Amino acid sequence: MIRRGKRVVDLGCWPGGWLQVASKLVGPKGFVVGVDKAEIDPPLGIPNCESLVGDVEDPALCELVLKVLGGRKADMLLSDAAPKLTGVRATDRANEERVLEAIEMQIPLLLREGGDLLVKVLDGPEAQVVDRRIRMRFKTAKTIKSKATRKGSTERFLFARGYRGEGEAEAPAPEPEEAG
Ligand SMILES: C[S@@+](CC[C@H](N)C(=O)[O-])C[C@H]1O[C@@H](n2cnc3c(N)ncnc32)[C@H](O)[C@@H]1O
Incomplete structure (x- = not known):
């Protein structure tokens, strides 16, 4: 999914496992920017990677991220963001x-047209509505289940390719679902 020379943004990046893998995959000509509410401390110290403290719910976040990317949007947007659990089911689901x-909301602000997306979805009725809306904005889309996901978790990943931009939405071509 992540190719050499690409610009990657990782939302919800702490403590930095995905950043380490992505920065290796894009190589020295690519660049990875991570964002999390929590600071990565000590910093990862990877030359082609920068992590920022920020909130994905902040619409102004894109200004900071695009500044690091020299004003150009990302080729790939990753998100493994998940809020802290409170133990109260209704509150956790709402969060x-x-x-x-x-x-x-961040997709049109951070991802270039033609770019790809990998986002964690913690399933629920409202998440399915958002998932469907996101899929319509991409040429192809599929669900990936990770073998690392613990049993009974609602976690899955939506992998969507070829961002159409904010023009007219269309149904994406289905891709076979897969376990990752
Ligand atoms: C499962 S961890 C990410 C792990 C990461 N992919 C890695 O490989 O190290 C989820 C992260 O989402 C972050 N997060 C949750 N809500 C957020 C928000 N509104 N803005 C920024 N980060 C958020 C949490 O702080 C947490 O660090």
């Missing part, structure tokens, strides 16, 4: 839905 909606 998860809010984060997913925030990621949806």
